[in-house]
Amino acid sequence: xxxxxxxxxxxxxxxxxxxxxxxxxxxxxxxxxxxxxxxxxxxxxxxxxxxxxxxxxxxxxxxxxxxxxxxxxxxxxxxxxxxxxxxxxxxxxxxxxxxxxxxxxxxxxxxxxxxxxxxxxxxxxxxxxxxxxxxxxxxxxxxxxxxxxxxxxxxxxxxxxxxxxxxxxxxxxxxxxxxxxxx
Amino acid sequence: xxxxxxxxxxxxxxxxxxxxxxxxxxxxxxxxxxxxxxxxxxxxxxxxxxxxxxxxxxxxxxxxxxxxxxxxxxxxxxxxxxxxxxxxxxxxxxxxxxxxxxxxxxxxxxxxxxxxxxxxxxxxxxxxxxxxxxxxxxxxxxxxxxxxxxxxxxxxxxxxxxxxxxxxxxxxxxxxxxxxxxx
Amino acid sequence: xxxxxxxxxxxxxxxxxxxxxxxxxxxxxxxxxxxxxxxxxxxxxxxxxxxxxxxxxxxxxxxxxxxxxxxxxxxxxxxxxxxxxxxxxxxxxxxxxxxxxxxxxxxxxxxxxxxxxxxxxxxxxxxxxxxxxxxxxxxxxxxxxxxxxxxxxxxxxxxxxxxxxxxxxxxxxxxxxxxxxxx
Amino acid sequence: xxxxxxxxxxxxxxxxxxxxxxxxxxxxxxxxxxxxxxxxxxxxxxxxxxxxxxxxxxxxxxxxxxxxxxxxxxxxxxxxxxxxxxxxxxxxxxxxxxxxxxxxxxxxxxxxxxxxxxxxxxxxxxxxxxxxxxxxxxxxxxxxxxxxxxxxxxxxxxxxxxxxxxxxxxxxxxxxxxxxxxx
DNA sequence: CATGAATGAGTGTTCATTCAT
DNA sequence: AATGAATGAACACTCATTCAT
Numbered sequence: 170x171x172x173x174x175x176x177x178x179x180x181x182x183x184x185x186x187x188x189x190x191x192x193x194x195x196x197x198x199x200x201x202x203x204x205x206x207x208x209x210x211x212x213x214x215x216x217x218x219x220x221x222x223x224x225x226x227x228x229x230x231x232x233x234x235x236x237x238x239x240x241x242x243x244x245x246x247x248x249x250x251x252x253x254x255x256x257x258x259x260x261x262x263x264x265x266x267x268x269x270x271x272x273x274x275x276x277x278x279x280x281x282x283x284x285x286x287x288x289x290x291x292x293x294x295x296x297x298x299x300x301x302x303x304x305x306x307x308x309x310x311x312x313x314x315x316x317x318x319x320x321x322x323x324x325x326x327x328x329x330x331x332x333x334x335x336x337x338x339x340x341x342x343x344x345x346x347x348x349x350x351x352x
Numbered sequence: 353x354x355x356x357x358x359x360x361x362x363x364x365x366x367x368x369x370x371x372x373x374x375x376x377x378x379x380x381x382x383x384x385x386x387x388x389x390x391x392x393x394x395x396x397x398x399x400x401x402x403x404x405x406x407x408x409x410x411x412x413x414x415x416x417x418x419x420x421x422x423x424x425x426x427x428x429x430x431x432x433x434x435x436x437x438x439x440x441x442x443x444x445x446x447x448x449x450x451x452x453x454x455x456x457x458x459x460x461x462x463x464x465x466x467x468x469x470x471x472x473x474x475x476x477x478x479x480x481x482x483x484x485x486x487x488x489x490x491x492x493x494x495x496x497x498x499x500x501x502x503x504x505x506x507x508x509x510x511x512x513x514x515x516x517x518x519x520x521x522x523x524x525x526x527x528x529x530x531x532x533x534x535x
Numbered sequence: 536x537x538x539x540x541x542x543x544x545x546x547x548x549x550x551x552x553x554x555x556x557x558x559x560x561x562x563x564x565x566x567x568x569x570x571x572x573x574x575x576x577x578x579x580x581x582x583x584x585x586x587x588x589x590x591x592x593x594x595x596x597x598x599x600x601x602x603x604x605x606x607x608x609x610x611x612x613x614x615x616x617x618x619x620x621x622x623x624x625x626x627x628x629x630x631x632x633x634x635x636x637x638x639x640x641x642x643x644x645x646x647x648x649x650x651x652x653x654x655x656x657x658x659x660x661x662x663x664x665x666x667x668x669x670x671x672x673x674x675x676x677x678x679x680x681x682x683x684x685x686x687x688x689x690x691x692x693x694x695x696x697x698x699x700x701x702x703x704x705x706x707x708x709x710x711x712x713x714x715x716x717x718x
Numbered sequence: 719x720x721x722x723x724x725x726x727x728x729x730x731x732x733x734x735x736x737x738x739x740x741x742x743x744x745x746x747x748x749x750x751x752x753x754x755x756x757x758x759x760x761x762x763x764x765x766x767x768x769x770x771x772x773x774x775x776x777x778x779x780x781x782x783x784x785x786x787x788x789x790x791x792x793x794x795x796x797x798x799x800x801x802x803x804x805x806x807x808x809x810x811x812x813x814x815x816x817x818x819x820x821x822x823x824x825x826x827x828x829x830x831x832x833x834x835x836x837x838x839x840x841x842x843x844x845x846x847x848x849x850x851x852x853x854x855x856x857x858x859x860x861x862x863x864x865x866x867x868x869x870x871x872x873x874x875x876x877x878x879x880x881x882x883x884x885x886x887x888x889x890x891x892x893x894x895x896x897x898x899x900x901x
Numbered sequence: 902c903a904t905g906a907a908t909g910a911g912t913g914t915t916c917a918t919t920c921a922t
Numbered sequence: 923a924a925t926g927a928a929t930g931a932a933c934a935c936t937c938a939t940t941c942a943t
């Protein structure tokens with residue numbers, strides 16, 4: 170149920186998954202405990218559902234990613250993708266982090282995650298699982314970590330990173346560091 | 353007390369901070385609950401102590417980091433640093449993750465973290481907080497994230513990343529992507 | 536409503552009264568929760584209704600019981616009664632047990648139970664509440680217990696009692712042990 | 719822990735196993751919930767422990783049972799045993815009932831129960847599992863049921879059975895009904 | 902008559918923390 | 923300094939019951 174998913178995401182974001190109480194979520198959704206367990210098997214199940222949602226959002230983001238060339242156009246395309254990624258992150262932050270921390274494991278999420286990875290890799294010209302490209306999995310992992318972490322830094326008030334600056338920096342670093350044809 | 357810190361790190365590593373029970377730690381250290389609270393104010397306090405230890409280890413790693421140039425020597429120096437970083441990570445993994453997740457906040461740790469950042473930044477020729485270098489904080493954050501996440505991927509059995517390969521990849525990506533003189 | 540009573544008896548039999556969920560019953564009856572509470576005040580009320588049904592069945596069984604003499608004919612008559620009692624038990628088992636456990640109390644059920652007792656007592660020549668016969672209530676209670684328990688043992692797969700054997704045994708024990716004229 | 723077992727038995731007796739709240743038990747024992755779960759895995763575990771205790775009590779009762787002959791001496795011995803059985807029942811009533819209702823299953827309890835059965839059977843001259851004695855298991859089951867139920871009736875205020883009378887009656891019924899040599 | 906989504910009081914269980922010895 | 927039995931606040935989860943449609 171939307172009302173509960175939204176409330177869950179909000180509460181998870183505010184207090185973190187572990188510190189989030191079902192009672193908080195239920196109160197935020199203006200429902201009852203009973204209703205919560207009518208739609209979710211348990212607290213983790215809600216996180217899983219949110220992870221699926223989030224993975225789908227990222228996947229659709231990545232699916233639209235055009236091939237990124239070594240030129241300025243490529244950098245612009247990457248810049249646009251990263252901006253959308255940051256927006257998605259601003260929405261699903263906790264879920265992404267919980268997912269990356271392996272606190273959630275779910276076939277559907279894993280599948281979508283891999284798909285998104287693959288799309289991003291393709292856009293950057295990396296070849297996953299290809300012979301002679303054993304480095305690319307590690308590369309993608311590092312890339313995703315960078316995205317995740319910088320997004321976190323951006324959404325976190327304390328770290329006080331300027332959004333536009335961080336976006337520019339990351340675009341440049343990735344475009345320069347990961348670009349394959351210039352290898 | 354050493355015995356308890358070690359046991360704590362071991363248990364945190366095996367079950368994660370949240371899933372770690374004080375009872376597990378106490379049993380691993382072959383002591384009593386009473387003794388635990390003789391040396392630590394609470395469970396989080398132990399994590400904080402470990403975070404300080406960890407921050408010191410990384411700080412001393414970073415302090416030794418020579419200036420890294422754009423040439424092959426620079427890449428080799430970076431490679432060596434990353435190897436040592438990975439080793440440290442293999443030891444303090446959970447603590448680093450918990451720290452990055454902001455589950456621990458402590459002046460001393462933050463101070464040490466910043467110091468380490470600064471050293472790494474200096475080695476790479478980045479200028480933190482300097483006028484005209486507003487990008488560098490974001491850059492460092494992204495770098496640290498990449499280190500952390502790749503280390504995690506390497507230490508995690510499931511992801512099955514080859515240590516040497518990951519090390520090579522990350523060295524190349526960072527040396528190319530972050531290197532300032534080539535900007 | 537028949538559909539619900541039947542489903543209730545089925546579910547009670549399968550999972551026991553306490554473990555039976557209203558949801559199970561409702562699903563077994565292919566109805567809704569709302570309908571359940573249209574016909575029964577609550578879960579216990581259904582048990583009470585079933586207990587009344589069951590008490591009536593036993594009462595009508597007992598009402599047909601002819602006088603049982605000390606001879607072989609009497610034993611045969613007793614044998615027939617016990618067989619019918621076992622059949623009834625196979626149907627109403629849980630209800631009888633729940634009733635005996637005093638989990639149900641209801642005037643109607645109590646009245647019917649007493650009536651059945653009285654008929655059986657009369658058939659065996661026992662005199663309830665009669666002066667000079669203070670033992671008979673205890674006797675009847677013990678008899679009923681024996682019937683109940685043996686029926687349970689027979690209907691329970693685990694205990695693996697042979698039906699015919701148990702029937703013969705109980706007939707003999709009761710005919711010999713309870714028969715009044717041989718006192 | 720004695721204090722908790724005693725409180726548990728008391729509360730089980732007063733409200734029945736299912737209606738007994740851990741909170742009641744803990745309050746009756748003047749302890750805390752934490753302490754309860756220090757000594758018992760859960761509520762059912764307490765019942766199991768009590769069942770073991772009870773089975774041991776009955777087993778030791780049955781172990782002392784001398785051979786019971788068809789004469790007045792035999793009847794007197796049986797009378798004594800039944801009195802002690804009733805006393806034990808007055809103490810462990812709920813546990814026996816819960817056990818018989820198969821709400822508890824435990825190797826140790828089952829073992830002790832079988833031992834007790836065997837002793838009683840031997841005393842009465844019945845042969846369990848012997849060729850040519852297929853009836854005896856059913857007989858014993860019926861006997862135990864009678865004991866249990868009559869004990870219950872005696873301990874229950876509502877049924878208002880006179881203790882001495884019930885004892886006399888049951889002694890006579892069993893001595894007459896179950897006595898093997900007079901077959 | 903019938904429905905089934907919504908309810909929320911109630912319960913078993915956990916576990917960090919304390920303190921008398 | 924060291925112990926570990928005791929604590930109790932806190933939490934996830936259940937399920938009989940209701941009521942607007």
